[in-house]
Amino acid sequence: MTVATEATLFDKLTSLAKRRGFVFPSSEIYGGAGATWDFGPIGVELKNNVKRAWWRTMVQERDDMVGLDAAILMHPRVWEASGHVENFTDPLVECASCKHRFRADELPEGATGACPNCGERRLGEPRRFNLMFKTFVGPVEDEASIAWLRPETAQGIYVNFENVVQATRRRLPFGIAQIGKAFRNEITPSNFIFRSREFEQMEMQYFCRPADAPRHYDEWMETRRQWFHDLAGHDDLFRLREHAADERAHYAARAFDIEYRYPFGWKELEGIHNRTDYDLRRHAEYSGRKLEYFDDVTNERFVPYVVETSVGADRATFAFLCAAYDEEPDREGVRVVLRLHRDLAPYKVAVLPLSKRPELSQLARSVWARLRPHFMSTYDETQAIGRRYRRQDEIGTPLCVTIDFDSLNDRAVTIRDRDDMTQVRVAIEELVPALRERVGRA
Ligand code: GAP
Numbered sequence: 001m002t003v004a005t006e007a008t009l010f011d012k013l014t015s016l017a018k019r020r021g022f023v024f025p026s027s028e029i030y031g032g033a034g035a036t037w038d039f040g041p042i043g044v045e046l047k048n049n050v051k052r053a054w055w056r057t058m059v060q061e062r063d064d065m066v067g068l069d070a071a072i073l074m075h076p077r078v079w080e081a082s083g084h085v086e087n088f089t090d091p092l093v094e095c096a097s098c099k100h101r102f103r104a105d106e107l108p109e110g111a112t113g114a115c116p117n118c119g120e121r122r123l124g125e126p127r128r129f130n131l132m133f134k135t136f137v138g139p140v141e142d143e144a145s146i147a148w149l150r151p152e153t154a155q156g157i158y159v160n161f162e163n164v165v166q167a168t169r170r171r172l173p174f175g176i177a178q179i180g181k182a183f184r185n186e187i188t189p190s191n192f193i194f195r196s197r198e199f200e201q202m203e204m205q206y207f208c209r210p211a212d213a214p215r216h217y218d219e220w221m222e223t224r225r226q227w228f229h230d231l232a233g234h235d236d237l238f239r240l241r242e243h244a245a246d247e248r249a250h251y252a253a254r255a256f257d258i259e260y261r262y263p264f265g266w267k268e269l270e271g272i273h274n275r276t277d278y279d280l281r282r283h284a285e286y287s288g289r290k291l292e293y294f295d296d297v298t299n300e301r302f303v304p305y306v307v308e309t310s311v312g313a314d315r316a317t318f319a320f321l322c323a324a325y326d327e328e329p330d331r332e333g334v335r336v337v338l339r340l341h342r343d344l345a346p347y348k349v350a351v352l353p354l355s356k357r358p359e360l361s362q363l364a365r366s367v368w369a370r371l372r373p374h375f376m377s378t379y380d381e382t383q384a385i386g387r388r389y390r391r392q393d394e395i396g397t398p399l400c401v402t403i404d405f406d407s408l409n410d411r412a413v414t415i416r417d418r419d420d421m422t423q424v425r426v427a428i429e430e431l432v433p434a435l436r437e438r439v440g441r442a
Helices: 006-020 041-060 076-081 154-158 161-168 210-232 278-287 313-324 358-371 385-394 428-439
Strands: 023-025 037-039 065-068 089-094 101-103 127-130 134-136 146-148 174-183 198-208 238-242 254-262 265-276 293-295 300-302 305-312 325-330 333-338 349-353 377-379 399-403 412-417 423-427
Touching: 006 023, 006 313, 006 325, 037 041, 041 065, 041 174, 041 198, 041 210, 041 313, 065 161, 076 146, 076 278, 154 174, 154 198, 154 278, 154 305, 198 210, 198 313, 210 238, 210 254, 210 265, 210 305, 210 313, 238 265, 254 313, 265 278, 265 313, 278 305, 305 313, 313 325, 333 385, 349 358, 349 385, 358 377, 358 399, 358 428, 385 399, 399 428, 412 428, 423 428
Parallel strands: 065 174, 349 377, 349 399
Antiparallel strands: 023 037, 089 101, 089 127, 134 146, 174 198, 198 305, 238 254, 254 265, 265 305, 293 300, 325 333, 399 412, 412 423
């Protein structure tokens, strides 16, 4: 097995993503739309599976978690209370010669050095640039109608803390999980879907007693590390890195990143933060509501602490793609295989008649109809069977079902495995349980 070298992996993956329908540049026929991306027919299945796997682990399988889907547009005071209006900024520098803009903290020679684009030494003074997208609610565009596109989903959880406690009668500790779009007007969006201006977050806020926060923090780091281990393997490609004090976000008392070794280096994949009681206290102050928890057993009233886990669905999808990409030599040159976990694979099964002969197509289509209610599946009858296997390997389909001329008589088909390419013959009547056994839940 030869894994593509890091330098080429990025090019190979981005080209595969476009060619096979994982990810397209947004508004491409107009020349693109500034670091936004569209997930194509295969990509939407993969990303949905990533989100489903997260929800299953974080909500469905736990007894201390509920879900939420809050609105993107929120009251503008939310972002004053959260500190984003004041603090959610990057240092922006503009070159007076070529007009290119950079993040000052990313300039190789610093803000007084040469412009990385034109080489002139005419970089201006850094100024704070707020990353939130501004819009207006209603027909009048004035100060009173300003709204922000949320730069993180977390605030939707804090402002609903009281609602959730009242509606669900939850006792501490418990968490609220949410998946949704977030927007950041990044100065230097880069590296494909790694850093874009519109993306999705999968965030969880765990409310607990202040004294218990350090213990829960350690538990959550392990839970999240394990999630990536279970779905991607390759422990050498993941690591935990603690933030230094001057690197931590304004709300965090402790912060670790789960980093992934992307083809362009170790980068943040997920943030795990001890946000203390910062957010609930700020929202209490700005809204005038008492966001406290009353423990009716101990008769204590206090503001809970929050442990947050926050991962980008797009960044996670990209990491799973990188970790799954594999190449191995075969008779025709190279077999490209996406060794995606079966829970993540866009299609679980592909149905392939050996030839386009009408009697085979008819039987194969009836087999496909039988499978569709059970598995996300696809059908392909063009080109030689070897080429079709390769096409499915390349998008990570774990199982192919081949219908051949014997199938017309013995009512049996062949299941071919993506990873070891073994083949077994199974009666059509037994096909659904046989696939289920191999692919797990679908
Ligand atoms: N609520 C905490 C929070 O938003 P963050 O570290 O700013 O923390 C959390 O973001 C995660 O969101 C990151 O680890 C990353 O996976 C994802 N993310 C942040 N900015 C992103 C961007 N511009 N494009 C894609 N994903 C991004």
